[in-house]
Amino acid sequence: MKKQNLKAWLYLLPAIAFLGVFMVYPLIDVVIYSLEEGYNSASQTLTGVGLYNFRYVLRDPFFIQALKNTFILVAITVPLSTGLALLISLALNSIKKLRDLFQTIYFLPYVTNTLAVGLVFMILFDKTEYTDGLVNAFIRIFGGPTVDFIDGPYWAKMLVLCLYTVWIVLPFKILILTSALASVKQDYYKAAKVDGTPKFRVFTRITLPMISPMIFYLVITGFIGAFKAYSDSVALFGVNLNAAGMNTIVGYVYDMLYGNSGGYPSYASAAALILFAIVLSITCINLLVSKKTAVQGG
Amino acid sequence: MNVILKNLTKTFPGRTSKDKPVTAVNNFDFEIPDGKLIALLGPSGCGKSTMLNIICGLEDPTSGKIFFGETDVTDLPPESRGVGMVFQNYALYPHMTVRQNIMFPLQNFRGKDKLTKAQMEERVLEAAKLVRIDNLMHRKPAEMSGGQQQRVAIARALVKLPGLLLLDEPLSNLDARLRLETREEIRRIQKKTGITTIFVTHDQEEAMSISDMIVVMKDGIFQQMGKPQEVYDDPVNLFVAKFLGTPAINVFEAEVRGGKLFIGDDDAADVPDVKDGPVYAAIRPEGFIPAKDGRLSCDFISVEVMGRDITVLSSNAACENPVIRSIVDADNKIEPQEGKVRFNVKRHKLFLFDKETGERIRFKVEND
Numbered sequence: 001m002k003k004q005n006l007k008a009w010l011y012l013l014p015a016i017a018f019l020g021v022f023m024v025y026p027l028i029d030v031v032i033y034s035l036e037e038g039y040n041s042a043s044q045t046l047t048g049v050g051l052y053n054f055r056y057v058l059r060d061p062f063f064i065q066a067l068k069n070t071f072i073l074v075a076i077t078v079p080l081s082t083g084l085a086l087l088i089s090l091a092l093n094s095i096k097k098l099r100d101l102f103q104t105i106y107f108l109p110y111v112t113n114t115l116a117v118g119l120v121f122m123i124l125f126d127k128t129e130y131t132d133g134l135v136n137a138f139i140r141i142f143g144g145p146t147v148d149f150i151d152g153p154y155w156a157k158m159l160v161l162c163l164y165t166v167w168i169v170l171p172f173k174i175l176i177l178t179s180a181l182a183s184v185k186q187d188y189y190k191a192a193k194v195d196g197t198p199k200f201r202v203f204t205r206i207t208l209p210m211i212s213p214m215i216f217y218l219v220i221t222g223f224i225g226a227f228k229a230y231s232d233s234v235a236l237f238g239v240n241l242n243a244a245g246m247n248t249i250v251g252y253v254y255d256m257l258y259g260n261s262g263g264y265p266s267y268a269s270a271a272a273l274i275l276f277a278i279v280l281s282i283t284c285i286n287l288l289v290s291k292k293t294a295v296q297g298g
Numbered sequence: 299m300n301v302i303l304k305n306l307t308k309t310f311p312g313r314t315s316k317d318k319p320v321t322a323v324n325n326f327d328f329e330i331p332d333g334k335l336i337a338l339l340g341p342s343g344c345g346k347s348t349m350l351n352i353i354c355g356l357e358d359p360t361s362g363k364i365f366f367g368e369t370d371v372t373d374l375p376p377e378s379r380g381v382g383m384v385f386q387n388y389a390l391y392p393h394m395t396v397r398q399n400i401m402f403p404l405q406n407f408r409g410k411d412k413l414t415k416a417q418m419e420e421r422v423l424e425a426a427k428l429v430r431i432d433n434l435m436h437r438k439p440a441e442m443s444g445g446q447q448q449r450v451a452i453a454r455a456l457v458k459l460p461g462l463l464l465l466d467e468p469l470s471n472l473d474a475r476l477r478l479e480t481r482e483e484i485r486r487i488q489k490k491t492g493i494t495t496i497f498v499t500h501d502q503e504e505a506m507s508i509s510d511m512i513v514v515m516k517d518g519i520f521q522q523m524g525k526p527q528e529v530y531d532d533p534v535n536l537f538v539a540k541f542l543g544t545p546a547i548n549v550f551e552a553e554v555r556g557g558k559l560f561i562g563d564d565d566a567a568d569v570p571d572v573k574d575g576p577v578y579a580a581i582r583p584e585g586f587i588p589a590k591d592g593r594l595s596c597d598f599i600s601v602e603v604m605g606r607d608i609t610v611l612s613s614n615a616a617c618e619n620p621v622i623r624s625i626v627d628a629d630n631k632i633e634p635q636e637g638k639v640r641f642n643v644k645r646h647k648l649f650l651f652d653k654e655t656g657e658r659i660r661f662k663v664e665n666d
Contacts, residue, residue: 187389190356195403195458196377205402209393 033269041265053270062242063271066252069233072158073248074226077165082218084166085173090203092174093181103178110171117168118235125149125160150237157237157246165232169225173218180214181207216290220283227279230254249275299367299461299494301330301353306362308348308518322348324518326362330496330511335488337505337512337526338498341541345518346498347386347466353496354381354464366461377406379462382455386467388447390439396450397435400425403458425453428487445476452487463488465497469504481508502542506530514538531646536656539580539649545609545623547649550616552579559650562616566594567643569650569661577659578651585647586610586624588632592640596622601632608632612639 033039034054038047057063092102109117124134127148136146149156184207192202208215230250233241241247242255249271256268306326309319322345330336338346351357353364355376363372371379390399400422404413413421426432429449439447448468455463468484469477485508488495499505505512506526514521514529514537522534533539539547552561553576559567561579586594588610596612599621610624610632624641626632632639650659 185389187385187387188391191383191385191389193356194354194376194381194383196406198406201406206391
């Protein structure tokens with residue numbers, strides 16, 4: 001028995017070593033950093049141990065702004081993208097002709113580089129000395145006032161960021177949902193048809209429950225992904241996000257480490273842990289909700 | 299409610315433009331009498347399920363008409379036809395309980411047909427009691443056996459009181475013991491409700507055992523319809539003769555010469571008024587009488603004792619089947635001589651078929 005245990009540990013060693021070095025140790029280190037007050041990485045000195053870093057971060061207006069941005073982004077893009085993806089998947093599922101073509105088109109953003117997509121959005125929204133951007137051109141046709149989406153009012157920038165995020169995450173969700181819809185057995189629909197079930201009732205009573213595990217999966221990963229947003233913001237508004245007022249929590253962590261005002265691993269760690277706590281609790285709530293309403297797929 | 303099918307044809311386009319279109323149902327024409335249990339019988343891929351789907355409205359016929367009683371339902375959608383359908387894999391909604399599954403069709407009623415909650419509950423309980431699952435109302439389909447799921451599916455089909463019940467391969471997903479039990483159950487439910495029922499099967503034993511009438515089809519073409527025993531005793535062609543009966547009928551290549559049937563060199567039976575020429579002679583396993591001076595001689599292989607009767611296994615060069623199975627009464631003593639066993643043939647168990655078309659060639663059977 002003991003010998004076998006030894007063997008088992010031996011087999012596990014490579015994985016444990018890797019996880020230990022690259023996951024567990026940094027995690028512990030982050031916690032330690034976040035508790036070290038006045039830590040200086042150059043001189044390796046600190047003034048004390050406590051919760052000051054958390055207090056600082058939570059009072060930092062830039063962090064509050066980043067927190068607000070992130071929550072708005074999450075609250076808007078997760079339901080919007082999941083709902084849109086569901087609508088598009090249903091439409092894709094019900095057409096026969098050109099389905100493959102549309103599937104390919106919808107999947108394109110997934111294989112496109114984030115920054116390249118950012119460039120496209122620049123062309124659509126950016127207002128320069130030479131052009132107002134495509135969207136503004138349209139607004140002008142309808143007689144509205146032009147808006148600077150990239151460098152203008154907060155709501156305009158947030159709108160662009162949300163659109164951008166939705167557009168980026170949509171392909172994956174469509175992919176998952178179309179395959180989930182395709183895996184619902186046709187017999188259920190036939191049975192419902194023989195019983196004269198109205199289309200909407202078929203959707204709410206049969207389709208939706210059948211694909212609900214996949215929807216929950218998308219919502220949970222969607223929440224996590226949106227909380228970790230950073231590159232989308234950079235692609236649209238450049239690296240100086242605090243100045244643009246469009247920073248996110250991850251962006252704040254990055255700035256605290258490497259940005260112009262950086263060099264504060266303690267503040268960065270505290271912010272990262274706050275993000276961790278938020279994501280963990282939201283995911284727990286999601287799992288609880290999904291467990292209550294989940295069904296066995298068939 | 300009787301069902302009338304008139305020149306029903308269904309063609310599916312070929313997979314590619316080069317392929318020929320596939321005719322699943324070809325010019326079907328028959329009437330299903332009211333209140334009977336009908337088996338639609340044929341080998342896999344012969345268009346039985348397509349037929350069922352057309353009757354219930356899930357598929358449109360390419361041409362032809364369907365009448366339920368006096369009404370032409372050809373262009374009606376399934377929900378307006380008032381049919382209950384039980385699918386091969388039951389298609390029970392896995393996220394709903396038995397009660398919710400059975401209630402589902404009732405909740406679709408709109409307008410004047412709309413039922414109150416109490417009426418629904420009553421109907422659901424009634425249907426569940428009929429199929430004897432009223433003690434499982436709160437189970438989910440995954441928590442039940444195949445046989446129980448089958449019953450739920452039948453209850454769900456019956457709860458809206460349809461004029462016609464359709465069952466697609468109702469027993470194919472069950473194990474042997476349950477199959478026997480369930481087919482009697484289907485018979486019982488059909489008798490009790492008196493609802494016209496059509497079920498599809500490829501298992502001839504299943505079809506013969508419980509149905510009032512069987513309809514045999516092959517490659518989308520109607521072959522024969524009748525009471526099971528009638529079809530068995532009087533097949534119209536070689537296909538029907540071969541398809542019905544276990545053990546299978548024994549088919550010989552034979553020739554008629556001067557009113558006598560020759561199998562190999564043996565003058566096996568008298569077949570008066572049959573034109574000379576090559577034929578297929580098919581003899582049911584129970585059509586052999588062992589006799590020392592029998593007219594048909596076969597190479598003896600062995601004897602299987604079943605108690606009540608025995609099966610004699612033998613072979614004959616002219617026989618299509620590798621082994622001739624003949625079931626004879628256990629009182630008979632089988633004494634092969636020089637490796638040969640001899641039989642006389644009961645002529646009402648002997649059928650002749652045209653060598654080319656496989657159509658039945660009839661001859662007079664007097665007293666046997």
